[in-house]
Amino acid sequence: MKPLLPILLAFLTAAALPGRAMAADAAADFGAANKLYAQGKFTEAGALYRKMIQSGAISPALYFNYGNAEFKSGHLGSAIAAYRRAAQLAPRDAEVRANLEFARNQVQGPALRERRWEAWLGTFSLNEWTALAAAAFWLLFGWFAAMQIRPTLKRARRSVTPGMVIVIALLFTGLGLDALIHFNKPVAVIVVPEATARSGPFDDAQNTFTVRDGAELAVLDRRNDWLEVTDGSGRIGWLPGQQAEVLPGS
Amino acid sequence: MMFWLKRSFRYGLALFFAGGCLGTLPLAAATFTASLDRDTVAVGETATLSLTFEGGQPRNVPAPEVPGLQIASTGNSQNFSIINGQMSSTVTVTFSVTPTRTGEFVIPALTADINGQSLTSQPLKLTVTRPNAPSAAEVNSGSQIAFMKLTLPGKEVYENQIVPARLDVYLRDDVQNLSAFQFTSTPAEGFTVGKMVQSSRQQVQIGNRVYTDIPLSFTLTADRTGPVSVGPFTAGAVIVVPSANPQRDFLGFFGGGEQRQVTLASDSVTAQSLPLPTENRPANFNGAIGNYTLTFTAGPTNVAVGDPVTAHIQISGRGTIETLALPGQADWHDFKAYPPTFHVETSDALGLQGTKIFEQIVTPQSTDVHELPPFSFSFFDPDARAYRTLTQPAIPLAVHSGGTTPAPMVAATRPADNRNPAPQDILPIKDQPGLVTPPGPPLVTRPVFLAAQGLPVLAWLAALVWRKRTDRLANNPRLRRRRQVARLVQDGLNELRRLAAEDKPDDFFATLFRLLQEQLGERLDCPASSITEAVIDERLAGLGAPEKLLAGLRELFQLCNQARYAPLRGSSELAAVIPQFENVLRELQNVNT
Numbered sequence: 001m002k003p004l005l006p007i008l009l010a011f012l013t014a015a016a017l018p019g020r021a022m023a024a025d026a027a028a029d030f031g032a033a034n035k036l037y038a039q040g041k042f043t044e045a046g047a048l049y050r051k052m053i054q055s056g057a058i059s060p061a062l063y064f065n066y067g068n069a070e071f072k073s074g075h076l077g078s079a080i081a082a083y084r085r086a087a088q089l090a091p092r093d094a095e096v097r098a099n100l101e102f103a104r105n106q107v108q109g110p111a112l113r114e115r116r117w118e119a120w121l122g123t124f125s126l127n128e129w130t131a132l133a134a135a136a137f138w139l140l141f142g143w144f145a146a147m148q149i150r151p152t153l154k155r156a157r158r159s160v161t162p163g164m165v166i167v168i169a170l171l172f173t174g175l176g177l178d179a180l181i182h183f184n185k186p187v188a189v190i191v192v193p194e195a196t197a198r199s200g201p202f203d204d205a206q207n208t209f210t211v212r213d214g215a216e217l218a219v220l221d222r223r224n225d226w227l228e229v230t231d232g233s234g235r236i237g238w239l240p241g242q243q244a245e246v247l248p249g250s
Numbered sequence: 251m252m253f254w255l256k257r258s259f260r261y262g263l264a265l266f267f268a269g270g271c272l273g274t275l276p277l278a279a280a281t282f283t284a285s286l287d288r289d290t291v292a293v294g295e296t297a298t299l300s301l302t303f304e305g306g307q308p309r310n311v312p313a314p315e316v317p318g319l320q321i322a323s324t325g326n327s328q329n330f331s332i333i334n335g336q337m338s339s340t341v342t343v344t345f346s347v348t349p350t351r352t353g354e355f356v357i358p359a360l361t362a363d364i365n366g367q368s369l370t371s372q373p374l375k376l377t378v379t380r381p382n383a384p385s386a387a388e389v390n391s392g393s394q395i396a397f398m399k400l401t402l403p404g405k406e407v408y409e410n411q412i413v414p415a416r417l418d419v420y421l422r423d424d425v426q427n428l429s430a431f432q433f434t435s436t437p438a439e440g441f442t443v444g445k446m447v448q449s450s451r452q453q454v455q456i457g458n459r460v461y462t463d464i465p466l467s468f469t470l471t472a473d474r475t476g477p478v479s480v481g482p483f484t485a486g487a488v489i490v491v492p493s494a495n496p497q498r499d500f501l502g503f504f505g506g507g508e509q510r511q512v513t514l515a516s517d518s519v520t521a522q523s524l525p526l527p528t529e530n531r532p533a534n535f536n537g538a539i540g541n542y543t544l545t546f547t548a549g550p551t552n553v554a555v556g557d558p559v560t561a562h563i564q565i566s567g568r569g570t571i572e573t574l575a576l577p578g579q580a581d582w583h584d585f586k587a588y589p590p591t592f593h594v595e596t597s598d599a600l601g602l603q604g605t606k607i608f609e610q611i612v613t614p615q616s617t618d619v620h621e622l623p624p625f626s627f628s629f630f631d632p633d634a635r636a637y638r639t640l641t642q643p644a645i646p647l648a649v650h651s652g653g654t655t656p657a658p659m660v661a662a663t664r665p666a667d668n669r670n671p672a673p674q675d676i677l678p679i680k681d682q683p684g685l686v687t688p689p690g691p692p693l694v695t696r697p698v699f700l701a702a703q704g705l706p707v708l709a710w711l712a713a714l715v716w717r718k719r720t721d722r723l724a725n726n727p728r729l730r731r732r733r734q735v736a737r738l739v740q741d742g743l744n745e746l747r748r749l750a751a752e753d754k755p756d757d758f759f760a761t762l763f764r765l766l767q768e769q770l771g772e773r774l775d776c777p778a779s780s781i782t783e784a785v786i787d788e789r790l791a792g793l794g795a796p797e798k799l800l801a802g803l804r805e806l807f808q809l810c811n812q813a814r815y816a817p818l819r820g821s822s823e824l825a826a827v828i829p830q831f832e833n834v835l836r837e838l839q840n841v842n843t
Binding site for chain 1: 699
């Protein structure tokens with residue numbers, strides 16, 4: 001048994017090293033990008049933040065700063081997309097919410113507003129909903145198992161079990177709805193100065209409406225490289241995919 | 251039932267013979283042709299493309315694709331004919347062809363596979379013309395059954411200004427009904443066309459005829475400067491007019507009228523889109539165009555530092571309502587502001603008139619604050635062609651310390667002049683990257699995570715099984731005793747081996763006797779202390795135990811008895827008793843009690 005301990009420790013150290021190395025690299029790059037931002041070199045800062053994200057390191061602060069750099073560079077749509085990604089990771093971060101709202105207020109044209117229950121669901125990220133529901137599930141079955149092991153606990157069954165079942169039902173409903181929005185209601189954020197929606201997924205189709213940089217549109221369908229979208233006022237049209245960044249719905 | 255069976259049989263027989271005859275008839279050579287029902291259409295009209303396959307079934311029906319033409323399949327039909335003993339079949343597939351712009355179009359040659367033959371159709375030419383609205387003379391003459399007219403409120407608009415436009419659909423007084431009205435094109439250059447609403451119909455006199463006017467209102471937003479235009483709008487509809495031959499409908503099935511498909515087209519209307527003036531543009535102007543009023547209230551007004559004060563800002567008027575944004579207030583630097591919430595109440599169907607009500611929560615940051623500074627809102631008034639600024643006075647506040655300490659981290663990590671998120675700029679960047687993780691799919695889609703959710707269920711099932719077994723044992727004394735005796739015998743055998751090895755015959759046979767008593771007591775369901783050699787014949791024999799077992803037991807009992815009188819035995823002799831005892835135990839456990 002004893003020889004196993006050093007092997008296990010060595011394995012755990014080796015497994016932790018890449019994570020530590022990534023965190024150290026990320027901190028260094030993050031500091032460098034912040035410095036560029038402070039010097040007013042927003043485009044360069046944005047490029048460095050983007051490089052970090054593309055290299056596989058993400059955090060709410062990284063998306064937040066990237067959004068700031070894009071906003072300062074005049075790329076309203078990219079900024080809103082970055083803020084939305086930051087909000088998906090840290091849904092209760094007041095600064096992220098404030099900058100997202102500020103950027104949205106700069107967008108011209110009808111806004112796609114989430115409904116009240118969608119906003120309420122957005123209080124937690126999808127992973128948080130998942131963790132909460134899983135924890136409640138474990139607690140419920142842990143309680144069931146405890147009642148089998150200690151039958152005296154069954155006296156509290158009537159007072160505890162219904163409450164736990166209600167909580168777990170609510171959490172699973174929240175998880176289900178949030179997952180539904182996340183996977184089935186993607187949002188397209190316009191990342192070009194002006195995009196023209198057309199009546200069909202081809203260049204010759206008739207124009208239906210025009211949206212500006214930063215407009216958030218609900219994605220209804222995808223066909224090849226085209227997105228069928230609808231805006232806040234209910235207009236529907238097709239956009240080339242490269243004119244928008246598509247994000248999960250929640 | 252019998253009638254139905256007979257009729258089905260007759261039809262089946264007829265089809266069988268017809269199929270057989272057709273199968274024996276010679277087929278004509280296969281051909282493939284494409285045709286259009288007309289070679290010239292206007293934008294908004296639809297032509298019909300027919301692909302005709304004669305002499306066989308096409309293995310594939312080619313789908314034509316032409317940029318500028320929307321081509322959609324509308325159906326197919328099949329005909330068989332026998333002429334002079336030669337059978338021919340014709341399959342016709344039809345497509346609707348709707349142009350999206352004017353020009354000369356060519357539907358290319360199409361290739362289809364019929365009976366293994368690759369056949370090619372001839373290319374077709376289609377001319378698409380601009381739709382024309384009827385002239386004023388035609389309208390005034392009363393010759394137009396239906397027509398459309400597009401109007402704008404003025405010839406000048408400002409960039410990003412929303413203006414109402416109107417499209418009137420006129421129906422002559424002899425039109426009995428209008429149905430299936432559908433726009434086929436609503437082009438706009440430099441305008442974004444908004445939602446359309448219908449108002450109530452009215453009667454108007456045009457020339458010598460009375461027309462029913464169906465007004466449709468919609469919004470236009472100029473999205474660039476320079477010349478902008480909207481139209482011509484085109485639409486298709488089905489109208490019912492008095493029948494030219496009323497005798498055909500003498501029963502009045504069709505209301506005495508006949509249906510006609512009509513294509514309607516309006517003129518195009520142009521305007522000049524002007525840029526908003528840069529002179530005298532207020533600093534806090536954020537794009538609102540229209541004519542508005544402003545009200546501003548806030549409460550509570552007696553608060554502690556850091557307590558929320560809700561500012562209610564109500565902007566009412568005509569113009570941009572839905573997209574109105576709350577302007578930043580430069581003088582509110584002593585407050586921390588949170589993102590505002592809002593709701594919109596419109597009073598007209600187009601949403602051009604109404605109220606947008608904002609609620610902005612602010613928290614005073616020090617006791618030096620004595621008022622919520624004045625709120626101002628600037629907009630461009632297109633009628634006056636000038637910017638206007640509405641300002642509401644400051645609201646006095648009483649701010650006390652309330653025992654709370656202002657959050658020091660904001661002052662420590664943010665420059666003092668950047669604390670307010672509502673004003674003119676975004677909040678500054680974060681200093682630390684926080685917890686950096688690689689991106690990955692959501693937890694709920696990870697198989698390992700999902701599999702882990704089976705663990706609590708398994709734990710519960712294990713606890714449930716354990717509970718059932720424990721309860722069963724508790725409720726069955728014989729089972730409990732059997733298990734206890736089994737454990738006792740197992741331990742006793744080890745004890746016997748040890749005693750044999752240590753050459754302790756007295757202890758060995760005392761243990762052996764006790765084990766025999768325990769095992770027989772368990773089998774016969776009686777106390778172990780009551781077991782003697784006599785029970786072998788009195789009770790065990792009566793249970794049908796084999797004679798070999800009975801003999802073995804007797805021998806073991808006798809050995810135990812002999813040991814009391816002749817205790818001296820060797821270690822090997824004692825060890826030889828153990829297998830004998832084990833054999834007896836095995837057989838004893840098989841006795842059905």
